[in-house]
Amino acid sequence: MQETQKKQLQKTACEIRLGIIEAVHSAKSGHPGGSLSIADLLTYLYFVEMKIDPKNPKDANRDRLVLSKGHCSPGLYSALANRGYFPAEELTSFRHIGSRLQGHPDMKGTPGVDMSSGSLGQGISAACGMALGAKVNGADYRVYTILGDGECEEGQVWEAAMFAASKKLDNLCAIVDYNGLQIDGALSEVCSPEPFDKKFEAFGWNVIVIDAHDFDQYEAAFEAAKKVKNKPSVIIQKSVKGKGVSYMENAVSWHGAAPNDEQYEIAMSELKAALKELEA
Numbered sequence: 001m002q003e004t005q006k007k008q009l010q011k012t013a014c015e016i017r018l019g020i021i022e023a024v025h026s027a028k029s030g031h032p033g034g035s036l037s038i039a040d041l042l043t044y045l046y047f048v049e050m051k052i053d054p055k056n057p058k059d060a061n062r063d064r065l066v067l068s069k070g071h072c073s074p075g076l077y078s079a080l081a082n083r084g085y086f087p088a089e090e091l092t093s094f095r096h097i098g099s100r101l102q103g104h105p106d107m108k109g110t111p112g113v114d115m116s117s118g119s120l121g122q123g124i125s126a127a128c129g130m131a132l133g134a135k136v137n138g139a140d141y142r143v144y145t146i147l148g149d150g151e152c153e154e155g156q157v158w159e160a161a162m163f164a165a166s167k168k169l170d171n172l173c174a175i176v177d178y179n180g181l182q183i184d185g186a187l188s189e190v191c192s193p194e195p196f197d198k199k200f201e202a203f204g205w206n207v208i209v210i211d212a213h214d215f216d217q218y219e220a221a222f223e224a225a226k227k228v229k230n231k232p233s234v235i236i237q238k239s240v241k242g243k244g245v246s247y248m249e250n251a252v253s254w255h256g257a258a259p260n261d262e263q264y265e266i267a268m269s270e271l272k273a274a275l276k277e278l279e280a
Helices: 001-025 031-039 041-049 070-083 088-095 123-135 155-166 196-202 215-227 259-279
Strands: 064-067 144-149 172-178 208-211 233-238
Touching: 001 041, 001 070, 001 088, 001 215, 001 259, 031 041, 031 144, 041 070, 041 215, 064 070, 064 123, 070 088, 088 233, 123 144, 123 172, 155 233, 196 208, 196 233, 208 215, 208 259, 215 233
Parallel strands: 064 144, 144 172, 172 233, 208 233
Antiparallel strands: none
16 A cells, blocks of 8 residues: 555544544444454545445445444444544534434444444444345445444354355455453453354354454455455454554553543544644
8 A cells, every 4th residue: 555545544543533523532332442443444444445426325335334232333433434424523423403413323224334333243243144145136346344442242243154155155354343341341251252263163153363454464365355266355354442542542441431521532632642643
């Protein structure tokens, strides 16, 4: 990837992180940790990988994204706003009564949301249905779904994994956000679904493991996934929960908590400083 493109993506990811903090602080609730850990992924998907048109969000031939870990909607909303689906100023209405930016994604009310989600484990099943629908209809769009590592403790995830492999859904790409933390603590101490790579391999998937904060690795991973035929692909991305905000990084307490005014100022200051450095 050219350095100019990489720097632009890094800047966009920083803007998305700023939007995440803005939204969660305004709502005084939400899930910043897991939203920040997928900011780079969302940047690559919406600004490089996916075939989409913000002016025509219901285009039948568009690529689809299902945020299976729907509690991380602040990340999705900020990405959609930065991509032009709705004004970024609307992020401050997150979780407010009457807002179209609810705590979990709502496909009926929010432009760019392809599937309502939030009940953990169910998003990947919806993504399987979308991918199978494309096969049946002879359409060439691709379907992407983002799962949390803790979410993979749900049995429905593995039922969907079996289904995707049995139907040879090579137009489906799942991404597991492997930040090692979930609401109750470290993944390894709660109910660990590890090892992810061997499990998905056993279920018949093509497996790719990357660093979640490296755009060169995203480029290589998604290109490799598109070349695989007759089986679905999963990208297991090793990420940092709370990435970009010093006091949130690798801290389980920021799974589902909003920063107070002082913490908000610190987070915004850090992210704005990072953005300024990228723009220099």
